[in-house]
Amino acid sequence: MIVPATSDEPLLAHASSRAVRLLPYVVAFVFAVSLLPSSIQVLAHDYGLHGGLAGALGVAQAAPLLLAVTRPLPAWWIIFTADLLGALALLTADGNAGRAWPWPPTVIVGYLVLCLALALRESRRTLLSVWLLTVVASLTLGQLAPERSEGTNVLLIVLSGVVLLLGAALRERAEAQRRLAEQETISEAERAQRTLLEERARIARELHDVVAHHMSVITVQADSAPYRIAQLPPQAREEFGSIAATARESLSEMRRLLGVLRSEKTRGERAPQPGLDRLEQLVEATVRAGVPAELSISLPGDEDGDENGNENEDGAAGEGSGSGPAPSVTLSAYRIVQEALANVVRHAPGARTRISVTAPDGFLSVLVVNGPSPEPEAAPLETSGTGHGLVGMRERVRLVGGSLEAGPLPDGGFRVAARLPLDPPPAAFNDEPHGAAEGTETEGTHSQLTYSKKTHSKKKTHSKKTKNTKGSATE
Numbered sequence: 001m002i003v004p005a006t007s008d009e010p011l012l013a014h015a016s017s018r019a020v021r022l023l024p025y026v027v028a029f030v031f032a033v034s035l036l037p038s039s040i041q042v043l044a045h046d047y048g049l050h051g052g053l054a055g056a057l058g059v060a061q062a063a064p065l066l067l068a069v070t071r072p073l074p075a076w077w078i079i080f081t082a083d084l085l086g087a088l089a090l091l092t093a094d095g096n097a098g099r100a101w102p103w104p105p106t107v108i109v110g111y112l113v114l115c116l117a118l119a120l121r122e123s124r125r126t127l128l129s130v131w132l133l134t135v136v137a138s139l140t141l142g143q144l145a146p147e148r149s150e151g152t153n154v155l156l157i158v159l160s161g162v163v164l165l166l167g168a169a170l171r172e173r174a175e176a177q178r179r180l181a182e183q184e185t186i187s188e189a190e191r192a193q194r195t196l197l198e199e200r201a202r203i204a205r206e207l208h209d210v211v212a213h214h215m216s217v218i219t220v221q222a223d224s225a226p227y228r229i230a231q232l233p234p235q236a237r238e239e240f241g242s243i244a245a246t247a248r249e250s251l252s253e254m255r256r257l258l259g260v261l262r263s264e265k266t267r268g269e270r271a272p273q274p275g276l277d278r279l280e281q282l283v284e285a286t287v288r289a290g291v292p293a294e295l296s297i298s299l300p301g302d303e304d305g306d307e308n309g310n311e312n313e314d315g316a317a318g319e320g321s322g323s324g325p326a327p328s329v330t331l332s333a334y335r336i337v338q339e340a341l342a343n344v345v346r347h348a349p350g351a352r353t354r355i356s357v358t359a360p361d362g363f364l365s366v367l368v369v370n371g372p373s374p375e376p377e378a379a380p381l382e383t384s385g386t387g388h389g390l391v392g393m394r395e396r397v398r399l400v401g402g403s404l405e406a407g408p409l410p411d412g413g414f415r416v417a418a419r420l421p422l423d424p425p426p427a428a429f430n431d432e433p434h435g436a437a438e439g440t441e442t443e444g445t446h447s448q449l450t451y452s453k454k455t456h457s458k459k460k461t462h463s464k465k466t467k468n469t470k471g472s473a474t475e
Helices: 018-046 051-069 072-090 105-119 124-144 152-228 234-262 276-288 302-307 327-347 388-399
Strands: 293-298 353-358 363-370 403-408 414-421 447-452 457-462
Touching: 018 051, 018 105, 051 072, 051 105, 072 105, 072 124, 105 124, 105 152, 124 152, 152 234, 234 276, 276 293, 276 327, 276 353, 327 353, 327 363, 327 388, 327 414, 388 403, 388 414
Parallel strands: 293 353, 293 447
Antiparallel strands: 353 363, 363 414, 403 414, 447 457
C-alpha cells in the first residue's frame, strides 16, 4: 500500500498503435475535466458546503485522476483521503438531508475509475488492501450517522470490489498472453537451434564417412609406397613422405572441424591455430608440389631480433610481441596464402609465385601473385572451380575488418591482395570456415623459396623433374 508498482510506465504503453497508447490519457482527462466542475457544483449547491471548501475538495477528488495513468497508487491515497474528508465535512452541511451520504455520486464515479487504473497496474495484495480499506471506511462512516446513510457506502463496497476483480482479471489475462508469446518465441528459437545442430551433425557424419576415409587411404598408401614398390628412387620416397605428411595434417584439421560441428558449444582449441610462423612450411610444401615460390615477410620487431642476433626461423616475425598482429589476423593471413597457393597448384601448376607479407601503417598486407603456367598448351589439373575459395577469403577478410582484391592479370597470371588491420574489431573470430590446401602428387620443377627479413634472408632450392601445364588461379 505504501510502495507502488516498480514501473511507472503509462497504462498500455507497450501497445503497437499510437491511438491505444494515448487512450488512457484521453480517458483520464475526460473524467477529470467532467468531474471537477460537477463535484464542486454538487458539494456547493446541493450539499451547501462553503465555496472554498467545495472547490478544494472537488480538485482533490478529480484532478489526481490524471496521475492515475502512470502512478495510480499515489493518486488513490490523495483521492481516498479527500473522499473521507469530504464525507466528514458533509456531516455538518446544511443541505445534507435527503442527499446521498457518505459518498456523493461524483465521488463514486471518480473512485471506480481510479479502481480500474489500480487493477490494471498493482498486485493482488495491493488491490485486496485497497478494497479492505474501502470496506472499513464505508462501514465506519455508516455507523457514525446511520440516520443519514443512504446506502451509498454499501454500493461503493460492491462496485469497487467488482471493478478491482474485473481489472485484475484483464491484467492477468494480458500478462498470461504476453508470457505465452515469449514462450512461443523461445520455443521457436530452440527449434531453430535444434535444426541447426542436426544439420551440423549431418555434415559432420558426411565429412567423416567420405572425406576422412579417402584422406586416410591416401595417408596409408603414401606411407606404404616405399615398402610396396621395389627400388624406389630417393626423390620418390621423399615425395611420398611429403604426401603422407600433408594428408595427416589435413586429417588433423578435419578432426578439429568435426569436433566443432558435433558440439553445441565450441570450446577453445587445444592446439594453436596456424599463423605467420607456418607460412614457410606452407610455401615449402607448395615448392615440392612443383610451384616455384618466393616468400618475403617484413613485420615490426624484425630489427630488434636481428640486432640481438636471434633469427626467428619460424617466420613469426613480430608475432607474440605487444606490437604484433592479433591471432585472428595471422590466422586469416595464413588461410588466404594457403588458399591462393592451393589455387595455383590446381589451376596453374609450375607458375612462378611470389608471396609478400608486410605491415605498413598499422595494417597487415598479404600479396600473392603468380604468373602464367610455363606450358600454355597443356591443360590445368582442374578445369572448373566452385568459387568457394575466394568466397572464403572474402569472409575472413570481412570478419577482421579488412579488404581483399583478387583477379586475373593481363599476362595470364592471378593476383590476390589482402589488407588486414593489426588490431581487428571484437567480432573477429579464430575459427576457420573455409579453405585448406590439399596435398598433391605433382612433382616440382627447379624452384627457389626465399624468406627475407629486413637485415637477412635465407634461400632453399629444390630440383625435380616435372611436366608443367598452363592455367591460372581463378577459383
